[in-house]
Amino acid sequence: MEHLEAATAAPVRFDTHPSRYVHWRIEVDPPVARLVMDVQEDRPLRAGHPLKLNSYDLGVDLELADAVQRVRFEHPEVRVLVITSGKDRVFCSGANIYMLGSSTHAFKVNFCKFTNETRLAIEDASQHSGLKSLAAVNGPCAGGGYELALACDEILLVDDASSAVSLPEVSLLGVLPGTGGLTRVVDKRHVRRDLADVFSSLGEGVKGKRAVQWGLVDETVPLSRFAARVPERARALAEASPARSGPGVELKALEGRYTDDGVEHRYVSLKVDAAARVASLTVRGPEDGEPASAAGMRERGADLWALRVFRELDDVLLDIRFNRPETGVVVLRTRGDLQRVLASDRALWENREDWFAAEVLHHMKRVLKRLDLTARTFLAVADGSSAFAGSLFELALAADRSYMLSADDGPRLALSPLNREGLPMANGLTRLQARFLGDPDHVDRLAWDEAMDAEAALAAGLVTFAPDEIDWEDEVRLAVEERASLSPDALTGMEANLRFAGPETMETKIFGRLSAWQNWIFQRPNAVGEKGALTLYGRPERPKFIWTRT
C-alpha cells in the first residue's frame, strides 16, 4: 500500500528558479532581501489539499530552499534575509495538515527531513556567510510557521489581538512539531524547560509581552509601528555583519535528464535497478582546465566543477529520497583523475577567504551532510579508474562501508586539506575525526601527501575491505545483495546510530532525538489510526486515545 502510493505519484523535481516560483518572492534591496511567503492555495504540489492560511507543502518548501541558497550565491552583497508573509492576516500556519494526514509515512518523514535541512541552511547562512535573518511575523504563526521563525536570528512579532506564536502539534494533532521546534525552543532560544512545556502543550500559543518574557520572540510592536520597525531591525542586523560585495554568481539550471531508471547530469549519474532495489551513483572528477584563482573561479561560476558536481549530487540525493522510495542500497563510485580533484580542492582551500570559494565549500559541506542523513545504505566502491581523492573521498568516508580493489595497477586514493577541515559533519567533527574517534592522533599520521593503493588504504583504516581481483566481484556483489535483503527499517535505525558517533549538537539532536521520536509518533494509532488526532483533524469527532504511556 504504502509504496504504491509513493510510486504512482509524479516525481518531485528540486531544480527550480525564482522565475518559476509559485509561492515565494525574492525582493532584493541590498543589504536586505525580503523572502515573501504568499502561498497560492490552489497550487499544491499534489492535488487534493488547498494550502490555506499560508500553510506549506514540499512544493512551497523547495522554493524556500532554492531562494536561501540563491541569495548566498547570486547576491553576496545581501546581509539580511527578512522572512515574512505576503498575506495580511497570517504569517504562516505551518505544514499543511491534510497533506501530512494523507501522505505515506515515508513521505512524511522525508518531508520533515527536507524542511529541517532548509531551516538549518538558514542558520548555516547566518553562521558561516554572515547572512542574518529576521522573521517579520506579521500575523498568527503556528507550528511549522513558528519553526521557520525559530530558524531566524531574530523574531519580531506584531502585537495585536490575534497574532500569537504557537506549537499546537501536541494538543491539536497528537504529534510533535516536526521541524526542530522543541529543540530550538530550549537549545537555541534557551526558553526555560517548564515554560517550554506550557507553551508546547498550549494550542493557542503565546502572544505579546509574555512571548518576549518567555523568550519565544525577541520583540513585539503594535501593528501601527510594525511596518517601520522591520527595516530598522533589518538594518541593525546588516550593520552587525561584515559587508560583502558582488557581483554574484548565477546558479544556472542543472537540466538533468530524468528517466524511470535514473538521472543523468554532466558529472553525476544515477542508474537504478528497481528490481534489485539497488542504485549505482557515479561521480566524475573535473576535466582539465579548472581555474585555480578566486577570480577565475568566480568567472567560471556555476560551471565550476566543484560547485556543479555537488549541486548535481544534491539533486540526485533528493531524487533518491523522494522518487526512489524502495531503493535500499546506493553503490557510490567515482571516475576521473585524482590529481585534478586534489587541485580543485587546493584552489578552494587556498582561496577560502574569497566569498565565492567559501560559499562553494559550505555548499559541499551541506550536500555531504545531506548524504549523511539519507536513509539509504551507501557502499563506496573504488575500482578501476576511480578518483576518491579529497572532497570526493568524503563520499567514501560518508558511506557505511567501502571496498577498494587491490591490484598492481589498481585504484589509488588521496587526501586533501578538505579532509582535514572545511567539510565538518553535523556533529562538528570531520569525517576522519569521527572515523578515528578513539585515536585522534591517527589522523595526523595518515599519508597526507601521497596517493595510497588498496593495501596502504586498508592498513591506514581508510577503507573497509580490499579484496584482490579474484574475490573482487563476488565480494562486492554479495555485500550489495545481502544488504538489500535486510529490513529497511532496521537498517535506517542502525545507520542513523552508527553514522553519528561522538558529540551531538543542536543539529544532530534535531535529527537524532527529535525526528526519531516524531517518526515513532507518526506511526502510532493515537496519531494516524482511524480515531487518531491527526486523522480526525478538522472533523467534528474527537480523537480516541489508547491511554498506555510508553
Added chain:
Amino acid sequence: MEHLEAATAAPVRFDTHPSRYVHWRIEVDPPVARLVMDVQEDRPLRAGHPLKLNSYDLGVDLELADAVQRVRFEHPEVRVLVITSGKDRVFCSGANIYMLGSSTHAFKVNFCKFTNETRLAIEDASQHSGLKSLAAVNGPCAGGGYELALACDEILLVDDASSAVSLPEVSLLGVLPGTGGLTRVVDKRHVRRDLADVFSSLGEGVKGKRAVQWGLVDETVPLSRFAARVPERARALAEASPARSGPGVELKALEGRYTDDGVEHRYVSLKVDAAARVASLTVRGPEDGEPASAAGMRERGADLWALRVFRELDDVLLDIRFNRPETGVVVLRTRGDLQRVLASDRALWENREDWFAAEVLHHMKRVLKRLDLTARTFLAVADGSSAFAGSLFELALAADRSYMLSADDGPRLALSPLNREGLPMANGLTRLQARFLGDPDHVDRLAWDEAMDAEAALAAGLVTFAPDEIDWEDEVRLAVEERASLSPDALTGMEANLRFAGPETMETKIFGRLSAWQNWIFQRPNAVGEKGALTLYGRPERPKFIWTRT
C-alpha cells in the same frame, strides 16, 4: 487491546534479595565478586516462554540490577565484578525473543529502558565507586548478551570454535539492539563505524583475533587458559582501583504495601486515580534525629532517611512504569520540615569522601535520572506543609512544571549544596544548569542561604506558576485534567525532548537517539506485523518486508 494485556498481567515487584534470586548468584571473594548468570529456563517472569540459552526477561534483569546495587552497599571491599555465565556452552543469548515478540509495545519499551538503566548502573559503579567490571565471556554472546558485556570495563572472550560476540538483531529480527549496543560499540569502544556496520549487520558475529582487532573485545584466550585468565584479569583490575573497606550496609527489604490503588512505603506514598489516569506521589522528609556524621550514617544504614526515601521512590517509579501503564500524570508533593531535609543533605555532602555517604549520593542521583526518564508527566505541587528543599527540590526541578501556593503563611522552598552539584542529570548538567541554560550566572545569583516563598521562587525562575489561594485549586486541577487529556504518545515525545536541553552524552544518546529509533522500529510492520521478522522469528517462514526506505 494493548492496555488490556498489560492490565491483566500480575504486577511486577522489584524489591528482591539474593536469597530469592532465581537466575543469578553472587559469589563474594574480596576484592572480587562473581555475578553468575544461570537462567532457569522454566522460571520466566510470565509463563509461556522458556528462557533458553541464558536468555533473559525482566525477572532475570531485575535480579542483576539488585545484585549490582547490593554489592556497592553491602560489600564496599569488592573492587571488581566478574560477570559470567553459569552454563557451559553459552554466555548469554540476550533478551528472550519470544517474550519480546509477545509483549505489548509499552512493555517492550519499558523493558529496554530498565535494562539500559541497569547497564548504565554497572558503568556508574565503575566510574564513581571504582567497582570495575569484567565480562568473562565463556561462550557465545549474542545481542543483549554482548550488550551486557559492553557495559563492563573489559571483555575477555574465550577463543574456541563457537564463541563469537554478535548483534544479530538487524539481520535476524529486523529490529535494533535495544540496550545501547550500537552506541557503545562506536562511542565507548570506538570501533570504526564501517567495521561496526559490518559487525552489526552480520548475524553470526565476530570471534577470535578479529574480535580483538576490531575492538569488539579486549582479549581472547583459548578455553584451556580461560579459567586461569579470568582471575588474573580481575586481580589486575582490582589493583588499579583504590581499596575500600567494609563493613557494608545491608539493603533491607522495603516491605511496601501494594494495592490496586497505590503503594505505601515509610516515606513515599502513591495513590492512583485510575479513572482520571492521575497519580499522587507524596514524599515525606526526615523525622528528627537523622545522623550527621559518617559513622552515624553507616550505623543507621538502610534506615538512613536519604537512602530509604530514594529507594522507596525508585520502587514507586518502577511500579508506575510497569504496573500503572495508563497513568499519565503524576502529581508530586512533599511533606515535612525544610530544615531537616537541608541538614540531611549537608551531612551527606560534608561526608562525601566517606564511601557510604558517597554511595547514598550516587543512589539519589540514579533515582532522579530514573525520574527524568519516566515517560509520565510530572507536575510538582508545593502546597501547605511541603518540603521542597535541596534533594527533594530536585524532584520539582525534574518535573515538567511546578505550581507553588502563594500565601502569607504558604510553603517555602530552599536550596542545598546538592542542587549545586552532586546530583547531575544524564547529560552531565545539574538540573539548575539545565534550567538556566541561557544564563549560567543565574545559578550563582540564587538565594542559596535562605528559604523562599512563592513570590521569591517565581521571581527566581524556580517554579512555573505561583497562584494565590483564590486561584490555587482551580489552576492545579485544570492543569492536571488538561494534561491527562492529551495524546500520551505526543507527550512522551515532547517531554523526552524538553527535559534534555543542552549537551548529550553517551548515556543520553542511548535513550534519546538509540531508543527513540528502536521504539519506532518496534512499531513497524517489518518487525511486528504479521509477516515481520520479529513475529516470524523461529518459524520456518521468511519475513516479508515492505521495502520503502524511510
